[in-house]
Amino acid sequence: MNLYAVILVRGRVNASRRIKDALDSLRLTRVNHCSLVDESGKGMLQVCKDYVTWGAIDAETLAKLIEKRGMLSGDKPVDAEVLKKGGFESTVEFANALLAGKAKLDAFGMKKIFRLHPPRGGYKKVKLAYPRGALGFRKDGINELIRSMM
Known part of the structure; x- marks a missing residue:
C-alpha cells in the first residue's frame, strides 16, 4: 500500500468550491501543512493538483516527520x-x-496534520507543475521537500 504525503503549497482564497471541498477532505487548511493519504485519495489529489504537491513517502522520512513534527x-x-x-x-x-x-x-x-516550515531555499515557482515548479505529483521528490521543511 502506498502512502502519499500531500502538502498545500498555495492558499485557498480564490479556489472553487469543489477544490475547497477536496482540500477539506484532505485536511489541508493552511499553507505548508502536510497530510498523509492512501491510494484511494488519488481522485481528490487530481481535483486540487493546482494547489498541492504530493508523492510517495519513504519510511525514513516518515519516521523523521513523526519524530520532529508529530x-x-x-x-x-x-x-x-x-x-x-x-x-x-x-x-x-x-x-x-x-x-x-x-x-x-x-x-x-x-493529529493527522503535520505543520511544516516553508522549505529552505523556497519553492521554485508556485504556479508551475513539478519539475519546473512546486505543484503536482513528484514521485520520490516529496521526501527531499519534506526534509527541507522540517
Whole structure:
C-alpha cells in the first residue's frame, strides 16, 4: 500500500468550491501543512493538483516527520512513551507499520496534520507543475521537500 504525503503549497482564497471541498477532505487548511493519504485519495489529489504537491513517502522520512513534527491532541509532542503504549519500540517501527497499513495515525491520539516550515531555499515557482515548479505529483521528490521543511 502506498502512502502519499500531500502538502498545500498555495492558499485557498480564490479556489472553487469543489477544490475547497477536496482540500477539506484532505485536511489541508493552511499553507505548508502536510497530510498523509492512501491510494484511494488519488481522485481528490487530481481535483486540487493546482494547489498541492504530493508523492510517495519513504519510511525514513516518515519516521523523521513523526519524530520532529508529530503532535498529540493538546499540542503535545510524540515521544517514546506514547509509542511504547501503542506497542512500538521506535518511530522507525511505527513508520514501517503505517506504510504497511498495520497502524493508523489516530491510534493513540496523534493529529493527522503535520505543520511544516516553508522549505529552505523556497519553492521554485508556485504556479508551475513539478519539475519546473512546486505543484503536482513528484514521485520520490516529496521526501527531499519534506526534509527541507522540517
